[in-house]
Amino acid sequence: MSIAVKNVIKRFGNFVALDDVNLDVSGGSLLALLGPSGSGKTTLLRIIAGLEGADRGTVHYHDEDVTKRSPRDRNVGFVFQHYALFRHMTVFENVAFGLRVRRAPKDKIESRVRELLQLVRLEGFGGRYPPQLSGGQRQRVALARALAVEPAVLLLDEPFGALDAKVRQQLRQWLRRFHDEIKVTTIFVTHDQEEAFEVADRVVVMNNGRIEQHGTPQEVFDHPANPFVMDFLGNVNVFQGRLQNGKMLLGGIEMAYPDYPHGESRAATAYIRPHELDIDRSPADASSLRAKVLQINPNGSVAKVRLESENSHLELNVEINLDRYAELGLRPGDLVHVAPRRFRVFFPEDYAI
Amino acid sequence: MKDLGQPLVAGRILPGFRLSLGYMLVYLTLLLAVPLAACLAKVSSLTASQFIAAVWTERARSAYLLTFGASFAAAAINVPLGLLLAWILVRYEFPFRRILDSLIDLPFALPTAVAGLVYANLYVKNGWLGQFLVPLGIQAAYSRLAIVLVLTFIGLPFVVRTVQPVLETIDAEIEEAAASLGATRLQTFSRVLLPALGPALTTGFALTFARSLGEYGSVVFVSGNIMFKTEIAPVLIVNQLEEYHYAEATAIALVLLAGSFATLAVINSLERWSRRHGC
């Protein structure tokens, strides 16, 4: 079922949580709302669920305006950040709750709950109580409970936030596989970029109550719409320079930038990802920067190299793969050349980070 | 954690707001607001001089003096008593400690009439305790002492239960620090512990005082209710009522109410003060 959010504004006192937000979610997709604390992602999720009322704007489920509808009548499955399991009920009763309040026949409840417990790999746990479960188990009960009523939409609020790393990893993969099976429109909130990228079909990057960008993980990473998105999704080197006559000038080097052919010089900021910089012993062309190696940090499958440019004393963070690292035989103190393979330009007056 | 003054259920997502608030308001209006308004209405039917005449008779004045005086005395006695009991319950181990702890709450659970009845009987000439005290000249029944005694009983739990939590959360390290700096046990107690307990003791005092001000059931048994000697204000109010002097009774009641509310306000600001100064 598709979801459309139109022109939603939400304020808490003087604080603007959502500032004219528009979002379209296609049916059956798995969407991540990604952003730092205070970006409004949870508020947006709760407004979609009906747990919070928008001050202005509308929410549509499949073209139907549900803005005024209580969460009861929206047929959403909501998984709360701290699970909110009913502590006085067994796992079985927790999962059965939605069906019981709809007065479903007993045998139907029985079979559906068993089915769900199997789905979340908690068969045999039916008689346990929430305080007896681990974090990951509680999480799965919360999920099963939300799914029991066959919701049209599944909404998860920081589903893996309170779990430790290993369990988080497992559950992430599990959620991805699970969605492939069930194909319910799913939206989850996270502040972890890695999580969003690993699990979701599409990512919505939010900041300060606004949607900064909306696209597939690849799109958003390779073609960030603005400095915030670029900076939020992974590391980035930021340089101030000037554009003139189709060239970007910074720190003593020049790089071709045909998109700006004008003679008028203009201040611009270049954003370069660590893996978009190459290190070489000899200069490639006019776009190579001489720099000294400060620190080398082999990290998994890449080597993270920190350098300082000779002339302008800019700090550079470069990532090269291990083969290249071995090839170069780098050591701290070495003088090398760093050249950007690609870079992105944003104008400082358009954005204030 | 930023508190924006609006919790998760801002916007009244959960049902039942109107029903619960409505019922609450109706209930409070009918049971609290209307009776209090009746009081004020009655008193306002008196002119200022009539009001003074009602509340400032010699009889009334001795009643106030007795009521406030006895309540103050009972609260004052309860402070060291309560401190001692809280101290031994929290810091010492001894047989039947748990039972003792539970018994402290008895004055809270026992009907005041029973308290009055038994206290009157215990301290008369041939009562269990009176037989020892009366020969010594101590009249603990049908006297002012009797009033203070029974009010002390009524108020016993208040200081104890206010001091206990504070005593339990005092860190042993504070005492060890004082000792390492050369303080004797007495100095540690008077300079370190007592000030820390100050707010709790004051709150306990105020609670006992407020409770004693309005106490009727027990005092009416033990005091003998002798005008000018052992008649407390609530008894005076009842007397006026029985003579159908409604306005006068209400006037005196208002004086009593003013005293109680003032004490309540003091308690509230004490609690706020102690919370701010991190107890």
Add this chain to the structure above:
Amino acid sequence: MDADRHAVATAEPQRRFRQDPLLIRIPLILAGIVIVGVLIVIPVVNVFYQALSHGFGTYWRNLVDDADTRHAILLTLIVAPISVALNVAFGIAAAWAVTRFRFSGRTLLVTMIDLPFAISPVVAGLMFVLLFGLQGYFGPWLRDHGVRIIFALPGLILATTFVTLPFVARELIPVMEALGPEEETAALSLGANGWQIFWRVTVPNIKWALLYGVILCNARAMGEFGAVYVVSGHIAGQTDTMPLRVQKLFDEYNNPGSFAVASMLTSLALLTLLAKVWLERKTRREIAAGARIGSAVPRIDDIGETP
């Protein structure tokens, strides 16, 4: 007096205090025992002693054969449960309104709930006489319609309900505040309506606190004297509750009878104490369990923090 404060505190504390020397401890402990003994234990024992002083037969007759005493017992057993029931309904409504919603005037209402504690029972009775007594504001109207409130059962119920108003609410509010609205919100999202949320989710979580409040409320209701004295007109056999009966018998110099009724009330007090101790432990454990499985959520959404 704040049971909730005490309840939180009497978890088994770490005894890390510097132990006072024996010379100090023994006298203090003895002093404490003497204080409690003289002020509390001796009176309680005395009640039963006096009640049974003329033998068990007389004791029984005092309670059962005396028609007025029988009626007093009956009256107490009618008035107290009604007051408790009314205050339970109020307590639940108040706790729900105050802990699950934010609205202006909330703090004022919470303060109002505590007011009956600050008002002398006699004054409470006085207020109802002012309203419904023969010379009260509604007196003539009531008389014309043949309705008796003062000097009759409704008056007793009103006075008792007023005096015990705060008890249930004061137990429920902190517990519901500590538990937070998470479970109820989850139930709502799963499709439950108001009553379903209340019965299936809220009540199981507050049942011990509720029971505790009921027991305290009942003890106070059965033992209330001052307010009932004023509104009852103390007509023996008609409007005397048990505490009033105690006084009447005492005034008639019938000590064994008076103490017989008093012994029933004392037994009730002792039972209340037992229940209090037992329930305190249960409510404390519940709140602790709730905090552990993390359903007391900070009262903000992602604005501010997410650990």
